[in-house]
Amino acid sequence: MDAKDPLAAKRAEFYLPENTIYLDGNSLGPMTHAAKDRVNAVMTQQWGDDLITSWNKHQWIDLPEIVGEKIAPIIGAGPGQVICCDSVSINLFKVISAALSLNPSRHKVLSQNDNFPTDLYMTQGLENLLGREKCQLVTTKEEDILDSLDESIAVLMLTQVNFRTGRIHDIQSITEKAHQLGILVIWDLAHSAGAIPVKVDEWGVDFAVGCGYKYFNGGPGAPAFVYVAEKHLAALEQPLSGWMGHASPFEFSPDYEKPPSIKQFLCGTPGVVSMSVLDASLDLFTDINIEMIREKSLALTDLFIELVNQEESLNQLEIITPLEHDERGSQIAYCHDDAYAICQALIAEGVIADFRAPNILRFGFSPLFLRYADIEKSVELLIDVVSEKRYDSEQFRSRKAVT
């Protein structure tokens, strides 16, 4: 399978430590050689030698748009609608506010009760600030979302891939149903952009946000992105109106003036070093397409599931990721009472997975650097860890700050 893999050559673009199988690229993508080279250039030639003049000379000032335009085709966005800035959380606050500004006769924001927490927290922050008569978070179970849509809802905010279970939402059909009821939609692509095909323009998505440090391999805490459908840019208002999002920032005028473009979603000065890392890593996507990535992702997850299923000693691992291709993201999650300790023991064996409270063992499958042979080897090690109870020690059971 590796011999026939059309993405096989991409692995050489990554720096990957020896004796490690990295099944956590869905949480933090690994370093690319291009990122390393770029950081050296940004530090030495740009910041070091050219100092402040680099804002023009090395286009630092255009970096948020340059990076946005690289992300755009990967999520099916035409030009002028994606910009790189801030964090997913901050960008959520911008788009929730913006969506509410476009739907002023309503005030409810519907989401899923097990959405990634920051999506809920940012909405709660806006709710506390504005009062419930202006912004009210309403949550429902995943299976009740479509039935919960009605004409009292202003905004539907969902995450394409559930961070725990890996289940995919059908953006197109949900967006269509929401629009029929006059509801604007925000899609959080944090756990899918770069791994799952998305067609934000074609599917009529109003707003989307997503992450730079997962499948885009932009480095720890890489800046995020925000997509806004062009038709909304003129009428919306978003409150984080910082100087970099002004129509003419270097006129230093006392009154905020909104630019007509996606630049209105910029706020403060962009983090040039971090954003440059992301910019460099994104070049890995230029000569491939997201369908190729998706095809390999499904083959990798199919193989992993099949190998786990074949092994009787692993039958205590209860899969909570859907088996159907069109419902499965690029990650697989199993429940197990000892999920935390198993995860730590696997890391000690060189297989990096992650744990999500309270009892989820999560494996991410990033197709640009993983080989099918890695899947086979990682399941072998998982079998060793579980069947021999190698995880059953204080060393692996004691909790760390971040897992």
Added chain:
Amino acid sequence: MDAKDPLAAKRAEFYLPENTIYLDGNSLGPMTHAAKDRVNAVMTQQWGDDLITSWNKHQWIDLPEIVGEKIAPIIGAGPGQVICCDSVSINLFKVISAALSLNPSRHKVLSQNDNFPTDLYMTQGLENLLGREKCQLVTTKEEDILDSLDESIAVLMLTQVNFRTGRIHDIQSITEKAHQLGILVIWDLAHSAGAIPVKVDEWGVDFAVGCGYKYFNGGPGAPAFVYVAEKHLAALEQPLSGWMGHASPFEFSPDYEKPPSIKQFLCGTPGVVSMSVLDASLDLFTDINIEMIREKSLALTDLFIELVNQEESLNQLEIITPLEHDERGSQIAYCHDDAYAICQALIAEGVIADFRAPNILRFGFSPLFLRYADIEKSVELLIDVVSEKRYDSEQFRSRKAVT
């Protein structure tokens, strides 16, 4: 003077291009060798080799607090009150909202009409979002600030050093007067932290924000910081309640729960690469104190002003920076009709200054790397540029995006 300079050895800690006198450290501090070394370590050993485990292994998760605690003594803050995160603009939104939440019977935010624009823009953003009955920006001229304070004002938001003129506000006396009238104060230290002594605790400052990429030499777009007086941490509310600012982020609970600490001002995932650069550069401050820096800053600016005054050909340059020491920041600004072209011509001669619209030529004096000899040389070149009208060409008059 250089021979007697107690900070002279600090210059060797910086990478400075040859044949360049950098009078723009107030806008973007130059690269430190420590920053370069740290980036290499973060890229290769941390991100590259240790991947996701670095959140624990290399304390990425604690970086915002670690950096905050390094900044704290430089601005006179005791522990547990400063954290590094996001941009100055975003942090302004947090503290304006927080200050209003503590003063709910009032709604006016008073500022200076020529404050740095983002301070005004972020307040305008909040005003648009909440409505003027909940948040109203009121601005006044610098000289009218004290007279404009009254019991209708909820929050006074000022910048310690005026970014155009370099004039310093007396934080202590203004804060005292504001407090007598029940007004909470926000001080923006973007143009002063790391250059001007500040004693936020002793002076009873309620909130402060500041910049990582100017006198702290944290690299282009380095993350910013926020200070909140400990007494306010329990009662305040701030709306950018992202998952990293949750009391227990890795429990992934659906409801935001505010931690009792300054960590409530975190929002999304911190930009580890950029924040590491700042962390490394801040170590330059460990064996010196801000009074030493201030003493040299005043000596540098005194010398520059004196040398310019001595030269008749420079008498078209109209100084707008106060001559009194206690009113002068670490920058000097001159008005001139051809300020833009003069600035560009100076850059061509190797003296990097900057221009601020409409007609300001601005020189910044960062005491950790500048020598008195640099001041002498830069004024000589300024004399050449102005007396010989070297700036009077299309090359220097045509405007670039960022200046």
